Amino acid sequence: MTDWQHCTLRQSCAGFVCQPITGSNRLVTECTITVELTGQLQHHLQHEQLTLDCSQTPTLAGVLGALAIAAPASIGILGEAITAPQELTALPPGLLIMRQQAMLPRDPQTAVSDGDRLTLIPMISGG
Amino acid sequence: MNAPHGAEQHFPELSDEDRALREWQLDVRDFGESGQRRLKGSTVLISRVGGLGSVVAYELAAAGVGRLILAHAGNVQHSDLNRQLLMTHDWIGKPRIESAVRRLHELNPHIQIEAVPENVSCDNAADLISRADCVVDAAPLFQERLAMNDAAEAKGIPVVEAAMYELEASLTVIHPPETLRFRDLVPEVPPGWKRRFPVFGAVSGTVACMAAMEAIKLLAGFGTPLKNRLLRMDLRSMHTEVLRLR
Numbered sequence: 001m002t003d004w005q006h007c008t009l010r011q012s013c014a015g016f017v018c019q020p021i022t023g024s025n026r027l028v029t030e031c032t033i034t035v036e037l038t039g040q041l042q043h044h045l046q047h048e049q050l051t052l053d054c055s056q057t058p059t060l061a062g063v064l065g066a067l068a069i070a071a072p073a074s075i076g077i078l079g080e081a082i083t084a085p086q087e088l089t090a091l092p093p094g095l096l097i098m099r100q101q102a103m104l105p106r107d108p109q110t111a112v113s114d115g116d117r118l119t120l121i122p123m124i125s126g127g
Numbered sequence: 128m129n130a131p132h133g134a135e136q137h138f139p140e141l142s143d144e145d146r147a148l149r150e151w152q153l154d155v156r157d158f159g160e161s162g163q164r165r166l167k168g169s170t171v172l173i174s175r176v177g178g179l180g181s182v183v184a185y186e187l188a189a190a191g192v193g194r195l196i197l198a199h200a201g202n203v204q205h206s207d208l209n210r211q212l213l214m215t216h217d218w219i220g221k222p223r224i225e226s227a228v229r230r231l232h233e234l235n236p237h238i239q240i241e242a243v244p245e246n247v248s249c250d251n252a253a254d255l256i257s258r259a260d261c262v263v264d265a266a267p268l269f270q271e272r273l274a275m276n277d278a279a280e281a282k283g284i285p286v287v288e289a290a291m292y293e294l295e296a297s298l299t300v301i302h303p304p305e306t307l308r309f310r311d312l313v314p315e316v317p318p319g320w321k322r323r324f325p326v327f328g329a330v331s332g333t334v335a336c337m338a339a340m341e342a343i344k345l346l347a348g349f350g351t352p353l354k355n356r357l358l359r360m361d362l363r364s365m366h367t368e369v370l371r372l373r
Contacts, residue, residue: 038295038359038361039292039293039295040292040319040320040321040324042293042295043292043293043325076319077317077318077319078318078319079317079318079319080318090314092317092318093313093314093315093316093317093318094269094312094313094316094317094320095317096312096357096370096372098370101368101369101370101371102370102371103357103370103371103372103373106311119370121297121357121359121370122317122319123269123290123297123312123313123317124290124291124292124295124296124297124324125266125267125268125269125272125290125291125292125320125324126174126175126177126178126179126180126264126265126266126267126289126290126291126331127175127177127178127179127265127266127267127291127322127323127324127326127331
């Protein structure tokens with residue numbers, strides 16, 4: 001199991017214990033991220049928000065990897081690349097990620113912190 | 128609208144009829160007769176006159192923009208009529224662009240309209256944009272949006288980016304180097320985007336009116352356009368926020 005596979009959906013912590021995770025003889029700091037879903041993500045995933053455990057990979061790439069596991073329908077919207085966060089070299093085209101109402105850099109290695117609330121905004125169109 | 132701000136002599140004079148038609152907006156603070164002359168001397172390219180572009184075009188025609196370039200291929204379909212307000216039931220099966228021109232001239236017989244019965248593409252974007260002062264992107268496909276933004280960036284003119292999905296809408300103004308480039312947000316066509324998506328006409332109409340207002344502000348040179356900011360609206364909850372892009 002790779003590190004990013006530890007990222008799991010945490011629905012109100014039910015069934016999950018919010019404790020540090022150990023693996024490979026190291027202590028991993030807890031990192032719980034809440035993602036607000038918008039546009040086609042909200043529509044297809046049928047959730048307005050999800051809480052994700054990104055302790056193993058506390059980066060935007062880790063958040064997207066956790067989302068892919070928690071809600072596989074996100075892969076169809078954001079692309080297959082999000083399933084391999086450690087190999088992710090760029091955020092999916094057209095995906096904006098906001099924290100505190102400001103856009104985060106499009107670098108997938110951008111760090112996230114425990115308790116962050118992120119808004120995932122896939123760009124939408126006219127028609 | 129190619130003259131710089133302050134060079135009012137380059138903009139067309141208003142006729143008495145112009146003043147009568149725009150009487151209610153001529154009193155708007157920071158706009159006035161100067162702003163109205165700027166609108167009269169301006170050309171706006173609207174990419175597609177569908178759910179968004181129809182209402183944008185109607186509002187700009189009402190406001191007294193002098194010239195519109197409308198680009199939209201295809202014939203009116205039944206499924207257009209929940210949101211494409213320049214299309215009418217009796218025009219089903221006939222060219223959308225003809226319906227749009229007909230409806231706009233009913234409202235404003237003086238407006239000049241260049242009707243282009245094709246969508247914006249890499250092949251025609253630079254030519255269409257060469258005759259415009261401002262672009263409103265109301266297109267559904269990212270291929271044409273990228274082509275249009277690339278051409279607009281090369282010419283240095285602003286693009287009002289309006290979009291909607293289900294009960295959500297977003298709006299921003301792209302005008303590099305003052306703002307991010309569209310490609311900074313969408314480097315390539317997003318993998319999962321579908322041509323058809325859920326939406327109410329009331330949602331596209333809402334953001335279209337705001338997009339028209341952004342175009343008016345840009346052309347007339349007043350107010351604070353949404354540069355480096357993204358307005359996001361969720362009409363399901365009526366939550367609205369302005370996000371910082373840079």
